[in-house]
C-alpha cells in the first residue's frame with residue numbers, strides 16, 4: 627500500500643524525496659503528468675485517483691506559488707486532500723514569495739497535520755534548472771545587483787521534506803531551509819567558472835531589462851512569473867541564513883562547494899563551451 631503520495635515526483639525536489647523513500651524501502655506513490663497514475667495541477671479530475679488511499683503527501687506546486695491563480699488551485703487541492711482522507715501535508719514553498727505565504731496559510735488552516743519546507747534558491751537551478759542554460763552559455767543575467775542569497779542544496783530540501791513525512795515531531799513546523807552561506811550571483815558565477823573551467827560572467831540587470839530579455843525567449847507568461855519571483859526573492863528580503871536544516875535534521879546544511887563537487891562528478895556541465 628503506497629500511503630505516501632509524492633506530488634511532482636519528476637521534479638528536482640520530488641524526485642529526491644522519492645529516492646529517499648525508496649532507499650528506506652518505504653512504499654510511496656510518485657505522481658506527475660507523466661506517471662502511470664497521472665497528476666496534473668491544471669486538471670483536478672486527476673487528483674482523486676492520485677491521492678486515493680494516501681495518508682500523507684509531499685506537495686510541490688508547479689510552476690510556482692507566485693503564479694496567478696495558484697492560491698485558488700492550492701485551496702481546492704487542500705479540500706481534495708481532506709476529502710480523500712489524507713492526514714498530513716508537507717508543502718514546499720519559496721522564501722519571501724507573497725503567493726507562497728498564502729498557500730502556506732491554506733495548508734496551515736486545513737485542519738490536517740502540516741509541515742512547511744520554505745526554501746531558498748536551489749543550487750541545482752544552475753545544474754538542472756532554468757539557469758543551466760545560462761551557465762553553459764557563459765552569461766548570468768540577473769536583477770540581483772550585489773545582493774546575496776543563501777542558496778540551498780536540493781538534497782537538503784528533500785531530506786527535510788522526507789523527515790517531515792516520516793516523523794511527527796516535524797508537524798506544525800515551518801522550516802526556513804537555506805545553505806550555510808550568503809552568496810552574490812557574482813560570487814556564484816566565479817565559483818562556477820573556477821570549478822567548471824568555463825567562462826561565466828554575472829551581468830547585473832534591472833528588473834525591466836530582465837523581463838524584456840525573458841519576453842523574447844520565454845514569452846509573456848513565463849517572463850511575468852520569473853519577474854515576480856525575482857522581485858519577491860532577490861530584493862534583499864531573503865539575505866539571511868535560515869536554521870531549517872539544522873533544526874529538522876540536526877546537522878549543518880551542505881555548502882555550495884559540495885554541490886559543485888557533486889555536479890562536476892555527475893558530468894553536469896560537460897558540454898563544449900559556447901563559441902565566443
Ligand SMILES: NC(=O)c1ccc[n+]([C@@H]2O[C@H](COP(=O)([O-])OP(=O)(O)OC[C@H]3O[C@@H](n4cnc5c(N)ncnc54)[C@H](OP(=O)(O)O)[C@@H]3O)[C@@H](O)[C@H]2O)c1
Pocket residue numbers: 634636637638639640658659660661665666667668686687688689690691692718719720721745746747748751755
Ligand atoms: N527553484 C528554486 O530555486 C525554488 C526555491 C524555492 C522553492 N521552489 C519551489 O519549488 C517548486 C518546484 O519544485 P521543483 O523545482 O522540484 O520542480 P521542477 O523541477 O520545476 O518540476 C518539474 C516537473 O514538474 C512537472 N510538471 C510540470 N507541469 C505540471 C503540472 N501541470 N502538473 C503536475 N506536474 C507538472 C513535470 O513533470 P511531468 O511532465 O511528468 O508532469 C516536470 O518534470 C515550486 O513550487 C517553487 O516555488 C523553487
